[in-house]
C-alpha cells in the first residue's frame with residue numbers, strides 16, 4: 198500500500214497517509230480545535246478583558262467601556278442575571294473589583310454552592326435595592342436571564358403571569374409574541390431595570406444566545422426599551438382570545454397603564470454586546486486559517502428543522518469536495534444546494550459568492566466551512582440526545598444515501614453547543630464522516646433506529662467507544678451552536 202508523506206503547510210507537522218486510508222483523527226482533531234477556539238473567544242475572562250478597563254489617573258479613576266469614559270467615585274454597583282453571569286461577574290470583579298461598592302446577581306439554582314464558596318450572596322429582587330441608590334450600575338446579562346428575573350408588575354402576581362404565558366403557548370403564540378407579553382408584564386424586563394435605575398448611569402454588557410443578537414430579546418432586555426406598544430400587546434391577548442379571565446383583565450390594566458415610571462427614558466443607558474455567535478465564529482475562522490484551511494464563514498443564523506439543515510450540510514460537503522476534486526457532478530450539485538439554500542431563509546446568506554471564492558482560490562486543498570445558530574428537533578422517541586448530536590448523525594445518514602462528489606476528499610462534520618451541553622446529555626455535540634454509517638452497520642449498529650428513537654447520544658456513546666462525541670464540559674458561556682465542516686483533497690498516490 199502506497200505511503201505518502203505530505204507537508205500540509207510549513208507549521209504543520211508532517212502527516213503520514215497510508216494509501217487511500219486517511220487519518221480521520223487528524224480532521225477530527227482539527228475540527229475540535231477550531232470549535233474550542235470559537236468557544237474560547239466568548240469565555241467570560243476574555244470577553245470582559247475586551248470590553249472593560251479602569252484607567253487610574255492621579256487620585257481618580259475612570260471606567261473605560263464601549264468607547265466611553267465614566268468617572269468612578271466609590272459609586273460602582275454590579276447587577277447580573279443569566280446562566281453565564283457567575284463567570285462574567287468574577288471576570289468583571291478582577292477588573293473593577295477595587296471600585297465595586299456592592300452587587301447582586303441572579304443565577305441558576307445549581308450554581309448557588311459555587312457562590313457560597315466565592316462568599317457572594319445573590320438575590321433575585323433588585324427593585325427594593327436598585328431604586329434607592331443613585332450610582333453607576335454595571336449590568337451583566339446573558340442567556341437564561343429571563344427566567345431569573347421574576348418581577349411581575351403589581352397587582353399582577355407571578356402565578357397569574359405564568360398562567361397567561363402558559364395559555365398563550367398552548368394556543369400557539371410564537372416565542373416572539375410570548376416574550377413581548379412577558380416584557381410588558383414585568384417590572385424589570387423590557388427596559389424596566391433601566392427605568393428603575395434612572396437617573397443613575399447604566400452600562401450593560403450583553404452575551405447573546407439568540408439568532409440575530411436582538412438586544413431586546415436577550416434575557417428579555419432589562420435595560421433595552423421595548424419596541425412594542427401597549428396596543429401591540431393588547432392585540433396579542435385579543436388574537437389568542439385571552440380576554441375575559443381575572444388574570445387577563447389584570448394584565449390588560451397593567452399593560453394599558455404603561456411603564457411605571459412614565460415615558461421610556463434611556464439616555465442614561467449604554468448597552469454593549471460583548472459576546473455573540475459571530476464573535477465565536479470569527480475566532481474559529483482565524484484558527485482554521487492557522488491550521489491551513491481556506492475558511493468560509495457562511496452564517497451565524499442557521500435555524501430550522503434538523504432534517505432540512507442536515508440535508509444542507511451533507512450537500513454542501515459534496516459541493517465543496519466536488520470543487521476541490523474537480524468532480525464532474527460539481528455543477529449539478531451546486532445548483533441543488535443553491536436551490537435548497539433558497540428555501541431555508543438564512544438571513545444575508547450568499548452561498549453562490551462564497552463557493553465562487555473556493556473555485557477562484559488557487560492551490561487550495563482544504564476548506565473549513567463555519568456556521569452558527571440553533572436547529573429545532575422533533576423529539577419522537579424515548580432515547581437521549583441533543584440537536585447537535587442528532588444533526589451530526591443525520592448528516593452521516595445523508596452521506597450514506599448520497600455519497601456522490603466526495604470520492605477524492607476527506608470530509609468531517611462537527612456540531613456542538615457552545616455551553617458544553619447538548620440536550621440532557623454530558624456531550625456538547627458530535628462529529629461524523631462519510632463512511633460512518635457503513636462502519637456502524639459493520640459494527641451491528643442501527644443508525645436509522647437510533648434516529649427514530651431520538652437516541653443520537655446512545656448511538657455516539659456506543660459507536661467506536663464514544664470517539665465521535667464532542668465532550669468539553671460546561672464552558673460557562675453560551676452563544677448557541679457552532680458547526681465546523683472540513684473538506685480536504687486526498688493526497689494523490691505518487
Ligand SMILES: Nc1ncnc2c1ncn2[C@@H]1O[C@H](COP(=O)(O)OP(=O)(O)OP(=O)(O)O)[C@@H](O)[C@H]1O
Pocket residue numbers: 340341406573574575576579580581582583584587614616618619620621651652653675
Ligand atoms: N433525545 C433528543 N434528541 C434530540 N434532541 C433532543 C433530545 N432531547 C432534547 N433535545 C433537544 O435539546 C434541546 C434542549 O437543548 P439544551 O438542553 O442544550 O438547551 P438549550 O435549548 O440549548 O437551552 P440553553 O440555551 O439554555 O442551552 C431541546 O430543544 C430539544 O429539541
Ligand SMILES: O=C(O)[C@H](O)CO
Pocket residue numbers: 339340341342343344406407414415416417
Ligand atoms: O433568557 C432568555 O430570555 C433567553 O435565554 C434568550 O436570551
